[in-house]
Amino acid sequence: MSAALTVWYYRDDRPGAGDEPEVVTTAEALDRVLDYILEHPQPHPPVFTVRDRPRLMDGRYPDHEVKVDADRGAGIGAILCGGPADFAPDAVLSDERGGSWVSLGSTSRPSDGACVLYMDKATRTPFPSSASVPLESWRAALHELLQTGRRPTCVRWQDTDVF
Numbered sequence: 001m002s003a004a005l006t007v008w009y010y011r012d013d014r015p016g017a018g019d020e021p022e023v024v025t026t027a028e029a030l031d032r033v034l035d036y037i038l039e040h041p042q043p044h045p046p047v048f049t050v051r052d053r054p055r056l057m058d059g060r061y062p063d064h065e066v067k068v069d070a071d072r073g074a075g076i077g078a079i080l081c082g083g084p085a086d087f088a089p090d091a092v093l094s095d096e097r098g099g100s101w102v103s104l105g106s107t108s109r110p111s112d113g114a115c116v117l118y119m120d121k122a123t124r125t126p127f128p129s130s131a132s133v134p135l136e137s138w139r140a141a142l143h144e145l146l147q148t149g150r151r152p153t154c155v156r157w158q159d160t161d162v163f
Contacts, residue, residue: 003149006062007033009046023051030146034139038072044121045069045080048142050149053087063087064098066145069117069127070138077138078117078131079103080160081151088151101157103141105133119162130158 005024024030037046046069049062056063064083070076081088084098102119117127133141133155141152151157 003146004051005030005146006049006051007046009033009037010040010042010044011036012040024146027143027146030143031139034142037068038070038135042069042121045118048145050145052149053083066142066151067119068138068142069119070135071115071117072135074115075135076105076115076117076132077103077135078105078119078127078133079138079141079152079155080119080127080131080162081157083151086150088157090151090153100160100162101151102127102131102160102162103133103138104130104156104158105137125162128158128160 002025006021007024008021022033024033045067048066048068049064054063055061064081064087067080069078080100080102082098082100087098088101117132119125119127137155141155144152144154
């Protein structure tokens with residue numbers, strides 16, 4: 001199976017594009033988007049959704065969401081996933097409705113505060129430092145999302161109350 005992803009991210013090379021998302025259907029297109037995200041500051045965390053998943057509220061909103069942030073210089077990224085139980089079939093859920101999770105890595109951010117990854121930049125809500133994974137794992141997880149349309153299994157996850 002291969003999914004199509006809708007990606008909202010800041011593009012300073014497309015004047016007038018505004019809030020228009022990009023649809024990604026191939027690994028090459030995803031790599032191009034991820035490279036752009038890593039090379040250009042993002043005023044808000046990029047958001048990925050799987051196009052073929054159910055939608056809520058009269059089709060206006062996806063039933064899930066994946067937010068990312070990364071720092072190329074530090075070589076780390078973090079991922080926030082939220083959605084129903086079937087979006088994360090490998091999760092042990094206390095609530096059958098689903099949950100919210102952040103990546104769980106063995107790589108911590110530097111303690112000097114020079115590298116902060118954000119779940120939400122507008123509210124200055126940082127990812128926990130334990131959410132940092134190497135960029136190779138970050139990229140692999142997003143490729144798995146493209147392939148399966150579900151929360152990736154190639155990284156470990158920890159529950160979060162933030163979404």
